[in-house]
Amino acid sequence: MSSVATQPDRMRPVMADVAQRAGVSVATVSNVLNRPHLVADLTRERVLRAIEELGFVRNRAARSLVTGRADTVGFVIVDLANTFFVDLARGVEEQLDQQGMRLLLANSDVDLAKQNEYIELFEETKVSGVLLAPLDAPLDVARAARARGLPIVHVNWPGDDESCGVVVDEELGGYLAAQHLLERGRRRLAFAGGPFSLSAVAQRRTGATRAVAEVPGASLETIETRRITTRGGRELGDLLAARAPSERPDGLVSASDALASGAIHAMLLAGIRVPEDIAVVGYDNNHYAHDSPVPITSVAQPGHEMGMIAASILLEEMQDAGDHAHRTLTLRPTLHERASSAAG
Amino acid sequence: MSSVATQPDRMRPVMADVAQRAGVSVATVSNVLNRPHLVADLTRERVLRAIEELGFVRNRAARSLVTGRADTVGFVIVDLANTFFVDLARGVEEQLDQQGMRLLLANSDVDLAKQNEYIELFEETKVSGVLLAPLDAPLDVARAARARGLPIVHVNWPGDDESCGVVVDEELGGYLAAQHLLERGRRRLAFAGGPFSLSAVAQRRTGATRAVAEVPGASLETIETRRITTRGGRELGDLLAARAPSERPDGLVSASDALASGAIHAMLLAGIRVPEDIAVVGYDNNHYAHDSPVPITSVAQPGHEMGMIAASILLEEMQDAGDHAHRTLTLRPTLHERASSAAG
DNA sequence: CTGAAAGCGCTTACAG
DNA sequence: CTGAAAGCGCTTACAG
Incomplete structure (x- = not known):
């Protein structure tokens, strides 16, 4: 902007910078990160060192653009102030963790407009699936997103012909x-x-x-x-x-x-x-x-258990989109x- | 995989599909979405209809890859079961909403490893900033991310030479x-x-x-x-x-x-x-x-107020990365x- | 007002 | 074991 813009843009290093510093191609850098066994020991060490020195952080947006996959799941929660849902989230996270997937939370705060906005945000972010603990209101936005191919599992809400749900009896x-x-x-x-x-x-x-x-x-x-x-x-x-x-x-x-x-x-x-x-x-x-x-x-x-089950159903749905039979799982409460x- | 894979991959429509259906170029579709005033009324309507009919949803990963920006902020929270932090999150969201930014939550659950993982996840996701309500433990991962250019504001934790914080006295x-x-x-x-x-x-x-x-x-x-x-x-x-x-x-x-x-x-x-x-x-x-x-x-x-203030400091930091003076804001509790x- | 083209930062066959 | 090249889905100058 200004005529004396000497201040260099603090550029975050990208893979090309790492490649240059290590004296290899970007393909090799990528391989070090994704299929390290394909790379010779010495090369790998050189690349790793360059990554370290540069403070390189991989860009997930670019990565998932190429792979078409994401390792993130979104959970839209009706009321975080209710600790039942926090238990649920913990269960979900535990299950997801085991599959190397990450969980992002959104609090709709008993507000239908917010719930819909967050569903759309997650869809645009290309998360690989969404867990939805909805409020007692129409679910057409969720249904539309599902029709477009986004796997959505209902939590604390029954499923229907085209979606799964986990509820307590x-x-x-x-x-x-x-x-x-x-x-x-x-x-x-x-x-x-x-x-x-x-x-x-x-x-x-x-x-x-x-x-x-x-x-x-x-x-x-x-x-x-x-x-x-x-x-x-x-x-x-x-x-x-x-x-x-x-x-x-x-x-x-x-x-x-x-x-x-x-x-x-x-x-x-x-x-x-x-x-x-x-x-x-x-x-x-x-x-x-x-x-x-x-x-x-x-x-x-059983909030924690419910979260774990909902997460595993979602994982299942994300994997075999084809022959997945939708169902509602009903858990038993205890006295x-x-x-x-x-x-x- | 199988030899009789007749089932067509349920392809999510992309901009090129919309462009084709509307009989325009992808540039025009993009303009309809981002600078609609540049597009002739009739063309715009045609594109909008194609978007509608196809159920097209914009890919944020691709978008932010090009623009280098994101309109999302991440909030890493030490303990969601504590309603104080839920109040905080509400305040943050309210402030962010006014700027058209979205909030994603992550529960570190008083676990340092998780806290660090979520900071890195947000960094890789290229959110535009992070709010961190940390646990009482070293913050070197956050510091490193900040050094790489990710704006991070501490909540319920003081700032330091290179970061802002909002605390209660x-x-x-x-x-x-x-x-x-x-x-x-x-x-x-x-x-x-x-x-x-x-x-x-x-x-x-x-x-x-x-x-x-x-x-x-x-x-x-x-x-x-x-x-x-x-x-x-x-x-x-x-x-x-x-x-x-x-x-x-x-x-x-x-x-x-x-x-x-x-x-x-x-x-x-x-x-x-x-x-x-x-x-x-x-x-x-x-x-x-x-x-x-x-x-x-x-x-x-004052959880809600604290959240609003933390969010506005973060917004400020995200905007003028240059002449931003780091500070810690201390709020007064009430009896x-x-x-x-x-x-x- | 519209489109062709370059490029964002990555991954993945494919050669070598 | 390594690299050149194509391409993921967008946005943005730049011509026209």
Whole structure:
């Protein structure tokens, strides 16, 4: 620009610079990097030294332009603030690592526009595949990208005719929670959570209903809450405390640990004993379950395992694009027993 | 491979395909995408239609190979399970969005090897800059990448002669916490946290010491814990409960909310009242602070703001590589008052 | 307003 | 074992 532009552009060295310094061709430099066994020992050492001295870093853009492949996978995550998804990401990374693939993350933050932008970014970047933990909304952008040949696997969301998915059996989770309380002798159960427009919450409730139907004399009432946070839980606890003791359930299935934690807190303050008066089961098995004044029995979703499985399905799909049969894998949640539902 | 490979390779369309279909040259297709004003209306429409019909997606690798630029920034994060860093990422993304830049995340998971791998991955991918929230360990890989011309800004870590950083004043945070307790009339303070090899913990302690030194008759004891988790907190609470009441502090500065939450839990179980017997201040202002049986007064770090600032410094560094003066920006933490330190 | 051509930094047959 | 050459999919001066 300026007339006295003496400042040399700090040029990042490229393969040609390495080749020149080592006194070989670029093909040989490339071979040292990609098929070192083809190169004579002394040549290889010379090239390696030149790379070292120059601080050469290979340009992946150029590399993958030629090979048509990338060793990177993208993961679009609906809500990183939820540690369940961080567990998922860890599982994915562990599986990918074993295949020498790298993982890049994007947080869509429960925003459909962002989710779509990140899917497109990954597609343009030519990652070799995408993992998508979507929000509860239409997936047409993902579908279009898939139609163009980008392998996409759904995580925490079912697949369809043209894609795979890995989910946890939410219905079973609700069933296990209610069944556990019934086994403990509880008969007047309540299921709390909401809004029921969230499919996971609705399915958990369905499971609880099924368990109760199997036991004569048992009943289930439904309490729809506005949210499944600790605040929602405190409102729930206050609501139960305001009832006459005979009108209260003796077992509570809560759609989240946060909700359970808030409810327990409010009930303890009101003099209701947990588990003696009301036994409680939470959902998610996260820190709320451990750190509540009364440790909470909880349904755990296998996040890490789910991530590993989703990653291996994606790898499979990336390899044999031809004869791959799409499927949805459903994992089983497990119940972790703690004080909040101890035998009364 | 097989002899009857009749299955046509599902070819992703490239610019040449679009050009052919639209009856123009690839240069014109490129112009439609990059400088649409140079192209006649009718031609542009024809090209756009061809793009649409073919489902053409631009190859970023090829693009950035030519331009030498990328519109992507990478963020290497030490621990995504800590919501503070998720807040940070949100701030970064917001700032980047305004400049039309995209953000890719990588979780180093408190693992130095991973941190280094991701820095190198981003460098090879030719992102235009990197944000690094590092672990408490040597940064030579980052330094080397910077020396090769990759702009890197430290987040939650100070800069040095050749790099910028954005940090929170940890010393001030410790000072504010202790000062608050002193103002509430507490005189026998304790600072709990650890290990002190973590510089943030050590600095918070230094701040608490300074506040206590300003008040005649006030004392501060230090309790080094093995970790700053809720479990560490319960051990801490048990330890305090085991002492004779006269030997206990009347104010506790805790290096994290998790630690404070665990300690409060254990103390309540032991019949120690919070805040009457011991007032408590936590650190981080995360969910533990809100959701504890006794809501916890806490020192908040401005994660979102920090992310925005770090991103704008990086953008600045990416633009004028020449006359950029490296600096470290220090943000002030704030105290959020809750029941755990209410006036006794 | 449009196109032919060069070139970004690599990898990969193919000769030698 | 090594190198010359073609080409991956784009963008950008430069002619016309």
